[in-house]
Amino acid sequence: MLLPANPPDLARIIVAFEALPHANVLGMTFLSLDHGRGSVKMPYRPDLVGNPKTRVVHGGVITALLDTLCGAVVMAAVAEGTPLATLDLRIDYLHPATPEETIRASAECYKVTANVAFVRGLAYHEAIDDPIAHCAGTFMLGTGFSATAAGTVAASAADAGADAAGGTGGGQPC
Amino acid sequence: MLKTIAALKQSGNVAALNDLIPYARAVGLEAMLDEGGLLVALRFRESNIGNTQLRAIHGGVVGALIEHAAILHLLVETETAVVPKVINLSIDYLRPCLAADTFARGSVLKQGKRVANVRVIAWQDGPDRPVAAGHAHFLLT
Numbered sequence: 001m002l003l004p005a006n007p008p009d010l011a012r013i014i015v016a017f018e019a020l021p022h023a024n025v026l027g028m029t030f031l032s033l034d035h036g037r038g039s040v041k042m043p044y045r046p047d048l049v050g051n052p053k054t055r056v057v058h059g060g061v062i063t064a065l066l067d068t069l070c071g072a073v074v075m076a077a078v079a080e081g082t083p084l085a086t087l088d089l090r091i092d093y094l095h096p097a098t099p100e101e102t103i104r105a106s107a108e109c110y111k112v113t114a115n116v117a118f119v120r121g122l123a124y125h126e127a128i129d130d131p132i133a134h135c136a137g138t139f140m141l142g143t144g145f146s147a148t149a150a151g152t153v154a155a156s157a158a159d160a161g162a163d164a165a166g167g168t169g170g171g172q173p174c
Numbered sequence: 175m176l177k178t179i180a181a182l183k184q185s186g187n188v189a190a191l192n193d194l195i196p197y198a199r200a201v202g203l204e205a206m207l208d209e210g211g212l213l214v215a216l217r218f219r220e221s222n223i224g225n226t227q228l229r230a231i232h233g234g235v236v237g238a239l240i241e242h243a244a245i246l247h248l249l250v251e252t253e254t255a256v257v258p259k260v261i262n263l264s265i266d267y268l269r270p271c272l273a274a275d276t277f278a279r280g281s282v283l284k285q286g287k288r289v290a291n292v293r294v295i296a297w298q299d300g301p302d303r304p305v306a307a308g309h310a311h312f313l314l315t
Contacts, residue, residue, distance in 0.1 A: 021223040022232035025200070049196040051257065058197035059260050060238020067234040068224070086233045090264040144225075 003035050004079040004112075010034070017072045026064060031104065036077035039106040040069045044099060055099040062103070062123050063091055066135040069107045074117040074139045077109040084117065085144025089137040097132050101125045107135070115141055176257070179249060188212060188250055195242075201235055203242050205250075212250045214243040216276040216296075223273070231271040236296060239278050240265055240308035244292040247280030248312060258290065258312035271305040274298050288315050 014030045017023055026048075031039040042065055050058025067089055074084055097103055106128060107121030116138055123133040182191040192198050192205035192214075202217035216222070216231070216239040224232025241263050248258045278296040285291075289311055296306040 021221050025221045047200045059241050063237035064234020086267045088266045092262045093260050
């Protein structure tokens, strides 16, 4: 799909994201990464349970997994070294995750403009057509930080958007 | 579970209520009462870092703080008889959430028979400089 003029090194993005301290907590690993799309998985973790009665993982686990994947997918869709920061993220919880089962997620960056990248994703167990959660997010480009120095998403600064001169990913000004 | 929640709510022991949740202990979420009501804290931990360059907290953990503050707010501050089920959650990231403790407080914008709409503000330096804001819908049936 999206391929910027100076495409990023996908292997380096995977290494950078899997090395993040909180990605380690989740036990998150990449299943695939292409320019503008990717998928990850994480094992069930009893210490990340949100409801001890049902043993379902906390919603924050799904949020963190999807946020990380979305950041990686955006980084893979824009020019090498483009810094980015999450502007917003919306999660719809479609049904509870099943205890003991591996959680997978897939996401795609479906539009890149001069300042903003738009991304959507799904979390699921075995079948993507039976999703646990859906997400839609936007990322500011040209602010935050880049994978070239082994950085990634996370923090986010809407107030830094004004100097987002990025625009390296092509597309229309947002 | 509901009986335990009701008993802890009755006694005002929000810390024990919080500690029932394994995830809260795993990432360093704490609950307390102050003059403003329920306050939720996300203690700084290296394992919550999501940006190694800025040493910023992972956006997903900030989202978890907001969701946790919203659920506990409903459990502690309202007459909810069931554990609220989150329908959706929207998070706006406003400033970098750096390597320090983060706090969050919720408020109910609308509570109907089946759905509650909860707003949450999260901050580090003070509520007037929020690092993130969120709103969530919960099913109360």
